Amino acid sequence: MIDVFIVGAGPAGLSAANVCAKNGLKVKVVDEFMKAGGRLLGQLHEEPDGTWWNGIEEAKKLNDEAQQLKVEVDCGVSVYNIKKQNKSWKVYTTKGKFQTKALLLATGAAETAIPIPGWTLPGVMSIGAAQVMTNVHRVKVGDRGVVVGINILSAAITRELQLAGIEVSSMYLPGKNIATGDHGNPILTMKSMLKVASLAPSKLIRIGSKLMKSESLHPLALKFYPKSGIKVWGMPVHLRKAVIEIVGEKKVEGVRVAKVDLNGEPIVSTEEFIPVDFVCIAGGLYPLVELAAITGCPFQYVSELGGHVPVHSEKMKTPLEGLYVAGNITGIESAKVAMKQGTVAGYSVVQDLSNKKEAFQVQLKQAIQTVEETRNQAVIQFHPDIRTGRKKVYMSFKDKGLMKKRDFYGT
Amino acid sequence: MTNSRIVHHPILGRLQERGKIHFTFDDNEYIGYEGETIAAAMLANGERVLRSHEESGNLRGFYCNIGHCMECRVTVGNQKTVRACLSLIEEGMIVNSGKKLPTPFKKGETL
């Protein structure tokens, strides 16, 4: 029997594993990817002081510590089922079944799609796919491409592609249709970009912030939006142009781009063809909750957190006994926050499995406080109202309390 | 696309030397490097197409690159539904693309 089984060797999972191992628990971590680190791998941010935060190095630190602490980290393993068995959990993996007292789900996030005509062609990929191919596998995704979808994630990754010497000709909105939702709306896109103004001292932000002080100026700002786009990190960002089709016979050969009105509707006969060999689709992230869902854990829809999240407390406990969550499965935030959440989850597990429960009160409280501090210092904020979202979930947890086993598995 | 491996990187540094790996994809021979996934090695060889849609025959490549979307699934040896984005190449590996399947019971289509 394992003390704690952790699904996901990312920032949250590894941080939790290290806390548990330090406190004498037997820990096993699995991850589908061939390397530990989760989506720390590939992230590169320039800090306000000009230094680079390298996710690969951060992942290595966490993993080295895990190795020293004799945490079993097994990569290339998928979990396909979870069942509750008496007082423990049974985890079904592609490399065997495991019985564990505590189960921590740190499965991170998945990408939301933006469907546009031609998006199934080879050469079209999610923006995250391009990040992994470029920074982790070190293979160029193409010679020249475009990014469809303008948001915090796509801006950050586009910069990474440029760092690697890949030409991104422009960032565009997606052509508007029922399923592309707000991504195709110039005004909403501009608003959401301005909320993350702290990310970059770019021209977009500077010009935008001036114009954005008054709501009534939003349409005006876009009306006079430069035809050539506004350059962010040397690359044009177009809020008044949209990719309406990706074209190619056997793979991407180019995109059809049209000017759009303030509502994102294409303006007739403004089309141009731009030859590219790759296209990145950037629809943002949503918590990857599938494993939590099959445990029977209750859920809550919280738009500030990126979608449906398993109900959980500030201590990263779910209403199901022995089931914990940490990282982006609880809501979309930066990797730094995920690490701190992992520490909280780790102490929660340690406390729950300990005979002296009071012993870990201080560490747990401290760890929770650190999450809050890290959140306040975050350079990248995925959602401006993240705190409101967090509160909603903690409230639900209080309402539900620890559910009895029979509530889920009895009848 | 020529030499599409990112050997030099201003922040991540130089790509370390790795051993060559020989593998085949749909009977064509390719060379990749140790530690590369099937999807990465194929892309580095300029090949974006990894399968045809079972019903329509439309071509597909990798999409999410982290095992979620299943678009890059290939056959490795006898093993079907292998995600090219999560599977490392091995010496002598035989990879085959997913092919269009016959749909004999579909209206209007003949065998």
Add this chain to the structure above:
Amino acid sequence: MSDRKIIICRCEEVTLDQLVDTAESYRCSSRELKLRTRAGMGQCAGRTCRALVDEIVQKYTNEPTPHDIPLGYQAPIRPITFSLMGEKDHD
């Protein structure tokens, strides 16, 4: 290419117009839309398109997003071999 021919579910190649027409006719839940069109039923189990299917349903039902996940998840959540599936639970 008309917008309505856009593929929404990549696995089963279900198009926007198929989904919209079905949602319009039946004013149904995401689950029913999935069963009627096969959107979200393919190899990826809806990981790529579930948000899009939910979005289309919402447009036609005008219901707020429910707290229960509209398109449920069933084990196995990853493709596994028959031999793995057939294994008995010994322990």
